[in-house]
Amino acid sequence: MVDERDSNLAPGDVETDPATDFDPGVGDLREALDSLRREIRARFPAPLGEDVPRQPAEWPALFNELRRRLSTIGMIERSGEVDEFGMDEIVLRRTRAVLDLAYEHYWRVEVHGLEHVPDAGPCLLVANRSGLLPYDGLMVCHAIHRNHPRHVSPRFFAADWLITLPFVQPYLARLGGVRACRENAERLLASKHFVVVFPEGIKGAAKVFRERYRLKRFGRGGVVRVALENRVPIVPVGVVGAEEVHPVLFKWGMPARALGLPFLPVTPTFPLFGPLGLMPLPSKWVIRFGPSIPIDHLQPDAATDELLISRLTEDLRSKIQTLVDTGLADRESVWG
Amino acid sequence: MSAPGVIAVTGPGSFIGRRLVDRLLERSPKLRVLALDQRRPFRLDSRVRFHRVDFTEPTADGHCAEILVRERAEAVVHTAFRTSPTPDLEMDHELETIGSLHIMNACAAAKVKRLVVASSTMLYGPRPDNPNFLTEANPLRGHPDAHSVEDRVEMEGLLSDWRQRHPDSEVTVLRPCWIMGPTYWDHVTRFFSLPVVPMLLGYDPLMQFVHEEDCLHAFERATLSPHPGVFNVVARGVLPLSTILRLAGKRILPLPASLLYRMAYYPSQGQTGDPPAGFYDYLRYLWVADGERGWEAFGEPAYTTKEAWISFVSARRMRRYR
Numbered sequence: 001m002v003d004e005r006d007s008n009l010a011p012g013d014v015e016t017d018p019a020t021d022f023d024p025g026v027g028d029l030r031e032a033l034d035s036l037r038r039e040i041r042a043r044f045p046a047p048l049g050e051d052v053p054r055q056p057a058e059w060p061a062l063f064n065e066l067r068r069r070l071s072t073i074g075m076i077e078r079s080g081e082v083d084e085f086g087m088d089e090i091v092l093r094r095t096r097a098v099l100d101l102a103y104e105h106y107w108r109v110e111v112h113g114l115e116h117v118p119d120a121g122p123c124l125l126v127a128n129r130s131g132l133l134p135y136d137g138l139m140v141c142h143a144i145h146r147n148h149p150r151h152v153s154p155r156f157f158a159a160d161w162l163i164t165l166p167f168v169q170p171y172l173a174r175l176g177g178v179r180a181c182r183e184n185a186e187r188l189l190a191s192k193h194f195v196v197v198f199p200e201g202i203k204g205a206a207k208v209f210r211e212r213y214r215l216k217r218f219g220r221g222g223v224v225r226v227a228l229e230n231r232v233p234i235v236p237v238g239v240v241g242a243e244e245v246h247p248v249l250f251k252w253g254m255p256a257r258a259l260g261l262p263f264l265p266v267t268p269t270f271p272l273f274g275p276l277g278l279m280p281l282p283s284k285w286v287i288r289f290g291p292s293i294p295i296d297h298l299q300p301d302a303a304t305d306e307l308l309i310s311r312l313t314e315d316l317r318s319k320i321q322t323l324v325d326t327g328l329a330d331r332e333s334v335w336g
Numbered sequence: 337m338s339a340p341g342v343i344a345v346t347g348p349g350s351f352i353g354r355r356l357v358d359r360l361l362e363r364s365p366k367l368r369v370l371a372l373d374q375r376r377p378f379r380l381d382s383r384v385r386f387h388r389v390d391f392t393e394p395t396a397d398g399h400c401a402e403i404l405v406r407e408r409a410e411a412v413v414h415t416a417f418r419t420s421p422t423p424d425l426e427m428d429h430e431l432e433t434i435g436s437l438h439i440m441n442a443c444a445a446a447k448v449k450r451l452v453v454a455s456s457t458m459l460y461g462p463r464p465d466n467p468n469f470l471t472e473a474n475p476l477r478g479h480p481d482a483h484s485v486e487d488r489v490e491m492e493g494l495l496s497d498w499r500q501r502h503p504d505s506e507v508t509v510l511r512p513c514w515i516m517g518p519t520y521w522d523h524v525t526r527f528f529s530l531p532v533v534p535m536l537l538g539y540d541p542l543m544q545f546v547h548e549e550d551c552l553h554a555f556e557r558a559t560l561s562p563h564p565g566v567f568n569v570v571a572r573g574v575l576p577l578s579t580i581l582r583l584a585g586k587r588i589l590p591l592p593a594s595l596l597y598r599m600a601y602y603p604s605q606g607q608t609g610d611p612p613a614g615f616y617d618y619l620r621y622l623w624v625a626d627g628e629r630g631w632e633a634f635g636e637p638a639y640t641t642k643e644a645w646i647s648f649v650s651a652r653r654m655r656r657y658r
């Protein structure tokens with residue numbers, strides 16, 4: 001019986017042309033499908049941003065909710081899927097509200113030169129690093145996401161010790177932080193992502209307050225080499241304001257080793273006021289994007305020319321320094 | 337050499353060995369399959385010619401070579417490894433490192449054309465400074481506390497030396513990551529089946545699995561057609577550890593690393609013979625492998641990481657409710 005039915009339904013036998021042979025039943029079917037869809041939607045949780053009328057709380061439900069929230073501490077709404085570098089769209093979308101607040105009201109970020117950011121990836125954005133925690137990476141990514149015509153979500157690079165720091169690690173990966181290394185850069189650029197890198201590395205993050213806004217050495221030219229090998233444009237970015245978020249007076253080496261940190265920063269508020277002292281200060285931020293450094297005219301074998309790479313790296317560093325200096329001049333005062 | 341006529345599988349008692357023998361017999365009935373192991377596994381197919389060899393004996397290489405020559409074996413699949421590490425550290429070392437050396441020497445003496453060796457992506461080691469995707473070219477850094485991993489790192493070192501000395505034989509090394517599936521069972525799946533799964537507080541690394549069928553498929557393809565080189569055998573996609581545990585509806589107990597490593601010291605010593613760091617560091621740092629090379633050689637895997645995990649979880653659940 002089954003065989004007969006199958007042969008009747010073989011694809012060659014079915015001859016219907018929806019344009020000429022219109023069946024009035026199709027309308028009914030469509031209506032039924034629509035109502036089914038509405039019913040299904042009503043059963044799913046409402047998408048983010050929509051106002052959900054709260055159910056009156058009952059004690060067991062309240063207890064369950066509390067337990068659920070406690071067991072996930074802060075990461076209530078996570079998607080079941082992450083991308084290959086661990087970025088979670090839902091966590092990111094929820095965090096954007098906090099980032100928006102910081103962007104608009106707390107740090108009052110001013111952005112210049114966004115026209116230099118290309119419309120499509122891949123692109124390497126090179127910025128100056130400041131502050132121990134990656135506020136600068138988050139803010140540069142957020143600034144691009146807000147203002148870019150395609151609302152891309154760039155990735156930012158973070159140092160090894162930061163990306164595996166307990167409690168920070170799960171959040172950083174979900175917000176688009178990636179461990180800074182060559183393999184990751186190549187993979188991200190190959191899949192046409194925007195990547196924000198900080199070639200100063202730990203030297204930049206570990207600056208004390210009196211060295212603020214003076215760029216340190218740029219690694220060993222890895223950024224330029226990656227850009228040359230993958231033929232991607234480099235956009236210099238100058239971030240002003242992140243240095244005052246945690247003004248490090250001096251570095252305390254001894255207790256840091258016990259905590260597994262590269263150093264323990266001593267700011268006017270930390271560790272004096274304990275964890276409360278980690279509250280970032282509301283400085284005024286200016287993010288400046290510079291014109292991209294053209295690499296199209298260079299030969300593909302330029303990536304093996306060490307002198308050219310070190311010249312380009314130094315050139316890039318001075319461009320970012322200029323952007324930072326211009327940003328500093330833009331700002332009336334630290335709290336501007 | 338394209339398809340070998342006689343295949344020797346060492347360690348048919350291990351999961352991969354047993355299932356590979358069944359698979360080869362089922363799919364290619366013309367093949368002659370030999371099995372070499374310490375003792376005859378339970379319910380071995382009657383078509384398989386079984387030979388009793390103790391790989392840890394000093395004369396095992398000569399004995400193996402004799403069998404391989406007599407049976408005219410053309411390919412050897414070496415799967416005689418511990419599925420889970422045991423507290424008998426010395427025996428594990430004798431089996432996994434020295435036993436493999438014996439097999440390699442036997443293959444050289446018997447002029448076997450193809451050697452397929454089962455390894456693992458655990459050999460890359462969980463490190464804070466790993467790139468997000470470890471390729472086959474990455475050094476095998478292992479983990480100082482996981483003796484089984486260290487033994488196999490040593491084994492791979494011996495194997496690469498051997499490969500240089502015998503350039504005319506095709507050597508394929510397959511490195512599957514943690515295997516998940518309805519019938520697979522080892523110390524990892526046992527850990528994930530605990531009623532309350534401990535996690536390291538503040539850490540939530542990305543995990544990667546491979547489904548048992550995809551893993552066996554890779555082994556079958558590597559045995560039957562030439563694929564010299566090293567391949568990671570992994571599924572597509574990664575998921576954070578907390579997400580996979582939530583998918584399974586597991587209760588999670590997050591503990592600080594220092595506390596967990598103290599609490600789990602004696603159970604871990606009893607089960608695997610290692611300090612807890614030898615296992616829990618794999619739940620702490622990243623060790624995700626890049627499977628692009630393996631997918632190109634053996635075809636697209638049928639299951640993603642999530643599907644492999646769900647297949648394992650649903651099979652567990654059915655078994656409990658039976």
